[in-house]
Amino acid sequence: MSPSDAARDRAALLADASYSGPFRGVRGSRVVSSVIDAVVRTVLPPVCAGCGASGHWMCPTCDQFTRRIDLGSACRRCGSVLSDGATCDRCADWSAAIAACRSAYVFEGAVRKTIHQLKYQGEFARSEWCGREVARLVIELGWRPDLLVPVPLHQSRLRSRGYNQSAKIAAIAAASLTTPCGSVLARTRATVSQVGLDGAGRRENVLGAFACPHDLSDLAILLIDDVVTTGSTLEACAVACREAGAQDVWAVTVATGS
Numbered sequence: 001m002s003p004s005d006a007a008r009d010r011a012a013l014l015a016d017a018s019y020s021g022p023f024r025g026v027r028g029s030r031v032v033s034s035v036i037d038a039v040v041r042t043v044l045p046p047v048c049a050g051c052g053a054s055g056h057w058m059c060p061t062c063d064q065f066t067r068r069i070d071l072g073s074a075c076r077r078c079g080s081v082l083s084d085g086a087t088c089d090r091c092a093d094w095s096a097a098i099a100a101c102r103s104a105y106v107f108e109g110a111v112r113k114t115i116h117q118l119k120y121q122g123e124f125a126r127s128e129w130c131g132r133e134v135a136r137l138v139i140e141l142g143w144r145p146d147l148l149v150p151v152p153l154h155q156s157r158l159r160s161r162g163y164n165q166s167a168k169i170a171a172i173a174a175a176s177l178t179t180p181c182g183s184v185l186a187r188t189r190a191t192v193s194q195v196g197l198d199g200a201g202r203r204e205n206v207l208g209a210f211a212c213p214h215d216l217s218d219l220a221i222l223l224i225d226d227v228v229t230t231g232s233t234l235e236a237c238a239v240a241c242r243e244a245g246a247q248d249v250w251a252v253t254v255a256t257g258s
Contacts, residue, residue, distance in 0.1 A: 007219055008180075011146040014214055015180035016171070049117050049126065050110030057129035058110060067106040069256065071140070078231055079103045079256055091231060098223075098231075098238035098249050102141060103256035104133045107227050111255050115226050119165045127165060130254045131172020134224060137252055138177060145222035145250065147182050148174045151237055152210070154187040169254065170224035179222075184214045184244075185237055210240040217245035222252060229257035 047054055050062030058066070075082050078091035079102040091101075105111045118126040138145075150170035158164055167183055174181035188211045221241045223234055228251070238249040 007146045011180045011182070011219055014147060014182035014184055014216075016167075016183055046125070046128075048110070049114040057126055058114065062110040065109055066111050067108065069103055069105065071102065074102065076100070078228070081106060081256065094231060094235050095239065097242045098235050098251060101228055101231060101234060101251040101253070102137060103228060103253045104137045105255045107255035107257045115165075115254060118168075119161075119226060122162070124163050124165065124168055127168035128172055130169045130226065132176060133254060134169055134173040134252050135176035138173065138222070141252075143222065143250060143252075144220070145179060146219040147180050147184070147216075148177070148222050148224055149182060149184055149237075149241065151223060151225040151233060152183065152185045152187050154189070166225045169226060173224060173252075182214075184216065185210050185212050185240055210237050212240045212244035215245055216241055218247045219245075220248040220250075221246045222250050225251065225253045227255050227257055228253045 045054055046057045048056050048059040048062055050065075051059060053059040053061070069079060069081060071079075073082055074080065075086065075088040075091060077087050077094065077100055079100070080088045080090050082088055107115070114126050114129065117123040118130065148170045150164060150166040152166075153161065153164045164183075167181075170181045187209055189209055221238075223237050223241070225234060228234060234251045234253075238251070241249045
């Protein structure tokens, strides 16, 4: 992916506010969020999700037991963990809307705890570690998107949770990559949780659930999410981006469930 100057300019117009700390978008203005960020970092320093050690979101000891995805042996299409780098059953039915997906880690152990605490326990500062890992992976892949796009939450779920964890991860990654991040997708209807659904159920659950009211013509889009399991949500988002004119759509997640 090699973005042109024109594509960069158009992507910049779609970008969210430039502040990208983990407390962005919680409540109030950019200044309020920045103050909250500084205060919390001082009073509540990072704590490892795996063992509780202070000073790290993921301490060196727990990091040794995480499983980073070997890109050479991952599925060439969806990044699932394989032994020979071939394609796999998970993405066999994916449409052409999404070109490829890659993940940084296997969804287990301290990585799983990190994402669960970020997603369900209000510990949104853990997006800092997640976002850095996403950025590291994008650099390793050599991908150069025009715009990072987080997978959106429906407004009802956003109200109950207070923030979109994928948007926070994307904002941190975008700052590290110096690439615009834009929340250009919307959920057009509420969906039930994907947890517990099989592949067919997940695909049916999110079918037509996303839309993009913006012009993405000729842009290379990189979707950002916390975890990919079957890929149904990312595929549905990719379809919406393509319908809005996106030239290419890739995806990166913190972890993969398979």
